[in-house]
Structures are given as C-alpha cells and as structure tokens.
Amino acid sequence: MFGELLENVRRNVPLVHNITNYVTVNDVANIILAVGGSPIMADDEREVAEITSKSRALYLNLGTLNTRTIKSMLIAAEEANKNNIPVILDPVGAGFSKLRDEAIDQLLGQVKFSAIRGNMSEIKALLKKGSQAKGVDVQVSDQIGQDNLKSCVEFAKQAARALQCVIAISGPIDIVSDGEVAYCVYGGDKLMSRITGTGCQLTAMIATFIGANPRKVLLASVAAIAMIDICGEQGVRRMTDLDGNASLRNYIIDAVFNLTETELDKEARYETK
Numbered sequence: 162m163f164g165e166l167l168e169n170v171r172r173n174v175p176l177v178h179n180i181t182n183y184v185t186v187n188d189v190a191n192i193i194l195a196v197g198g199s200p201i202m203a204d205d206e207r208e209v210a211e212i213t214s215k216s217r218a219l220y221l222n223l224g225t226l227n228t229r230t231i232k233s234m235l236i237a238a239e240e241a242n243k244n245n246i247p248v249i250l251d252p253v254g255a256g257f258s259k260l261r262d263e264a265i266d267q268l269l270g271q272v273k274f275s276a277i278r279g280n281m282s283e284i285k286a287l288l289k290k291g292s293q294a295k296g297v298d299v300q301v302s303d304q305i306g307q308d309n310l311k312s313c314v315e316f317a318k319q320a321a322r323a324l325q326c327v328i329a330i331s332g333p334i335d336i337v338s339d340g341e342v343a344y345c346v347y348g349g350d351k352l353m354s355r356i357t358g359t360g361c362q363l364t365a366m367i368a369t370f371i372g373a374n375p376r377k378v379l380l381a382s383v384a385a386i387a388m389i390d391i392c393g394e395q396g397v398r399r400m401t402d403l404d405g406n407a408s409l410r411n412y413i414i415d416a417v418f419n420l421t422e423t424e425l426d427k428e429a430r431y432e433t434k
C-alpha cells in the first residue's frame with residue numbers, strides 16, 4: 162500500500178515549493194531529492210505566488226520565521242488554496258514566542274492546510290492546550306509513549322477535527338489522524354532527535370508524498386513517517402563508534418534514497434486505532 166504511494170513520488174517527481182528555515186534548508190532539499198521529489202526554495206514575496214502555482218505542494222516551516230517570510234507564506238498559501246495545491250505546515254517552536262503564535266493564528270485563520278506535522282509540544286500549542294514548549298524540541302513531559310498512547314491518540318483525533326486537516330505528531334511513537342482514524346507508527350530511534358531537522362525533513366517528505374498523492378493525504382502522511390522511521394533505524398545501524406549526529410544525518414538521507422517500494426511495504430510498522 163505505501164509502496165504504491167512511494168512509486169507515485171518517484172514516477173511523478175513532484176515539485177515541492179518550500180518556505181523554510183535557514184537552519185535545515187539544505188537537509189530539507191536533500192531529503193526531498195532522496196525520496197524522489199524535486200525541491201525549490203523561494204521566499205521573496207514578489208515570486209512566491211508564481212512558484213507555488215507551478216508546484217505540486219507548498220511546504221511552510223516556521224523555524225526561522227520573520228516579518229518578511231510570514232508575509233510570503235500568506236501570499237503563497239493563498240495562491241495554493243486558489244489552485245487546489247496542498248499546503249503542509251511545520252509549526253516549529255509553536256507556543257514559544259508571541260511572534261510564532263501570532264503568525265500561527267494568522268495562518269490557521271486564512272489558510273486551508275492539508276496536513277500539519279509537529280512534535281507534541283507544538284501541536285498542543287496550536288490547540289492552546291497548555292504546551293510547555295521548550296524551544297524547537299519537545300518538552301519531555303509532552304512526549305508520546307506507550308503509557309500515555311491512548312490519550313495521545315484521542316488528542317490527535319481531536320486536533321485533526323479542530324484544525325480540519327491531517328495531523329501528524331512525531332515522537333518515539335508517531336501518531337497521524339484525519340479526525341476519524343489514527344495510525345500509530347512505530348520505529349525510528351531516539352538518536353534522531355539529536356540531529357537538528359529530522360522533523361523538518363519528515364514534514365518535507367510528507368509534503369512530497371502528498372504532492373504525488375493529493376487524494377490520499379492521510380495515507381501519504383503515514384507512508385512518509387513509516388519511511389523516515391525505517392531509514393532512521395537503518396542509519397543508526399550503520400553508525401560506527403566514531404560517528405555522531407553529523408554522520409547519522411547523512412546516513413538517513415542515503416537510506417531514504419535507497420529504500421525500495423517493496424522494503425517500505427515490508428518494513429512499515431503501524432497499527433490503526
């Protein structure tokens with residue numbers, strides 16, 4: 162099932178327009194290429210509408226948002242919505258500053274999103290559910306685990322209904338929901354959180370999968386998550402004693418590049434709730 166969605170990515174090579182942060186911009190471009198898409202980064206307000214209109218998906222990442230890029234995001238998203246081009250949001254650092262929260266309110270008020278992916282602290286902040294945001298990383302007390310899985314699943318469903326789009330919450334277990342059903346995706350490795358930008362890359366992969374499979378937003382999101390989780394594990398297995406987060410970052414990108422459709426189908430670990 163997921164293999165077919167990956168095949169569509171590799172066959173259609175969807176162009177993904179990214180307005181993203183300057184920390185992980187190169188990683189985002191490379192992961193989109195690795196999975197089989199084609200990235201373009203552009204954030205000047207004078208060209209974003211034109212570029213979005215020629216793209217298959219628009220990815221907005223709030224990591225280093227500023228007055229200029231917030232305006233560009235709103236212009237690009239309006240164009241996307243007008244042309245039925247899916248818009249995907251990564252609300253990096255939601256709940257951690259007034260600027261971020263104001264920008265999020267504006268975006269949620271004006272834009273129809275296909276999917277939003279964040280860590281639990283960020284998604285809680287979107288719903289104003291007392292997030293204890295800690296910079297761009299998840300607050301430990303917000304983290305999804307086996308012990309609180311049931312309530313996290315309920316929360317994900319509630320969030321998807323409230324925000325009227327697919328919600329993906331990453332962590333030791335990833336949860337994806339459209340408000341009706343929730344997929345719990347297993348895998349990954351805790352070392353992935355020691356690399357900056359695995360989350361940004363994951364959201365970029367979700368955008369790429371949705372770009373190639375616009376009528377299967379939920380499954381496309383699950384497929385992207387299953388894929389990065391498998392590739393995160395493969396990357397960790399490849400590490401030697403001398404390797405750290407820099408090598409792991411590259412190993413994960415390489416694993417995404419090399420993962421076949423059959424392997425994705427065979428190795429994806431998930432259950433529906």
Ligand SMILES: Nc1ncnc2c1ncn2[C@@H]1O[C@H](COP(=O)(O)OP(=O)(O)OP(=O)(O)O)[C@@H](O)[C@H]1O
Pocket residue numbers: 253279280297298299331332333334335348349350351352353354356357358359360361362363386389390393
């Ligand atoms: N403890 C963990 N165990 C297994 N996988 C993990 C763990 N923590 C994160 N991951 C995986 O890492 C990927 C990124 O998720 P994470 O929640 O760290 O994103 P993030 O906080 O937005 O990261 P960033 O903002 O640095 O890009 C996901 O695929 C997730 O499954």
Ligand SMILES: Cc1ncsc1CCO
Pocket residue numbers: 182184185223224225253297357358360361
């Ligand atoms: C570290 C960092 N700061 C703003 S964006 C970003 C990348 C990970 O989200």
Ligand SMILES: [Mg+2]
Pocket residue numbers: 253254279280297360361
């Ligand atoms: Mg993040």
